Amino acid sequence: MSGGPPQLKLTLPARSDNVMVVRQAVAGLGEAVELPDQRLADLKTIVTEACNNVVLHAYPDDEDGPLEVSASINGDRVEVVISDQGQGFKPRAESDGASLGLGLPLIASLSDDFEIRGGAGQGTRTRVTLGFEAPEASQNGAGEPASAADRTELAVAPGEAVRPVLARVIGALASRAEFPLDRLADTVLLGDAVSSRGPDDFADGLIAVTIKDADGSLKISVGPLVQGGAGRLLRAMDIPAGERGSLRKLARGMETRSASTPEGEAAEYVEFEVAR
Amino acid sequence: MSAAAGGSLGPVGIGAFRLERPEAGPAVLSIDGEHDLHTAPELRRRLDELIGLRDPIVIDLSPSTFVDSSILGVLLDARRRASEDGVTLALAQSDGSLAVSRVLEVTGLRGGLPVHESLEEALAEAVKGSK
Numbered sequence: 001m002s003g004g005p006p007q008l009k010l011t012l013p014a015r016s017d018n019v020m021v022v023r024q025a026v027a028g029l030g031e032a033v034e035l036p037d038q039r040l041a042d043l044k045t046i047v048t049e050a051c052n053n054v055v056l057h058a059y060p061d062d063e064d065g066p067l068e069v070s071a072s073i074n075g076d077r078v079e080v081v082i083s084d085q086g087q088g089f090k091p092r093a094e095s096d097g098a099s100l101g102l103g104l105p106l107i108a109s110l111s112d113d114f115e116i117r118g119g120a121g122q123g124t125r126t127r128v129t130l131g132f133e134a135p136e137a138s139q140n141g142a143g144e145p146a147s148a149a150d151r152t153e154l155a156v157a158p159g160e161a162v163r164p165v166l167a168r169v170i171g172a173l174a175s176r177a178e179f180p181l182d183r184l185a186d187t188v189l190l191g192d193a194v195s196s197r198g199p200d201d202f203a204d205g206l207i208a209v210t211i212k213d214a215d216g217s218l219k220i221s222v223g224p225l226v227q228g229g230a231g232r233l234l235r236a237m238d239i240p241a242g243e244r245g246s247l248r249k250l251a252r253g254m255e256t257r258s259a260s261t262p263e264g265e266a267a268e269y270v271e272f273e274v275a276r
Numbered sequence: 277m278s279a280a281a282g283g284s285l286g287p288v289g290i291g292a293f294r295l296e297r298p299e300a301g302p303a304v305l306s307i308d309g310e311h312d313l314h315t316a317p318e319l320r321r322r323l324d325e326l327i328g329l330r331d332p333i334v335i336d337l338s339p340s341t342f343v344d345s346s347i348l349g350v351l352l353d354a355r356r357r358a359s360e361d362g363v364t365l366a367l368a369q370s371d372g373s374l375a376v377s378r379v380l381e382v383t384g385l386r387g388g389l390p391v392h393e394s395l396e397e398a399l400a401e402a403v404k405g406s407k
Contacts, residue, residue, distance in 0.1 A: 019312050045342075048342075052312070052313050102383055108344055110378070149324055
């Protein structure tokens, strides 16, 4: 082998019998760089679930649009990008072998970092990064439940994908943390409030949310926001939410934090916690 | 019952199902190799058929080297329908592949389905439940 770091690109029709092909190709790349067994297993699951989303949701039933996959090794990280040219993740009423919404939570659980970008008419792009070492599971002994990266960073390009992706991811994390039904509904309302903010309030022009699963509660950080963006989001949270008071009351410890982005620019974050 | 050749990292294990229906005791459906969205409908069809026969069922995941969320969805659904129809259905995975173990742990389904640690345990559970 010569040249730069190992990488592959694959384009094939978005059909269910092709998911295995992608899984094997990416696993082959992982094997080539001696990815530890556990991470290789995780990589296969992540790639499969991301491809499933494309096969199930990107294109109309009678159309096999392209499923595009690229994978590369950067130092001790594997980065995989799965994209399509479809209409965004359209919910389907019924599909055989429906995944019951386990797909995205699995990707979130097993990856170190994942990001879904999409919008009306521009296709959907899922980027997943996975380190060679499992974040925590590698330190846990056998018998411990395999734990996932405990933080989910989500950035969605403005558009119709924002609300469903946020609601789904926050809802899934809350459901996994065994939130009762009424609290589950609250978390979705909070997600709606966040997605109601325009892209102008976000420093990167992407609706960005980080969710940390902390022992039965979700710590949610919204941002980086532009200067003044935090105040506007807080005011949006003050709107009445029926008998529950304002949305702001659904969360606890709501506060704003000023920090700088990795690029060194000043930014604001709104942080709050939702407990079971 | 022989395990699939190779572990989770072995050669591509094309998915297959094997059904054993002994004279006495539960029907055992073994899930062998890699299974995903593509084989989920076939698994659903086979489980529908077995549930329709109303005999106790054991699903053995031990020879499987990969299952995705669509397979987990079919298993959850089969378990629900079996219980609605009064059919006992138990699952087992012993010395299974790392990939399958990981998804069962991460989704909480090892305890949630539940998946027994040996085929014997699952067989006993299926027999006990059908009495």
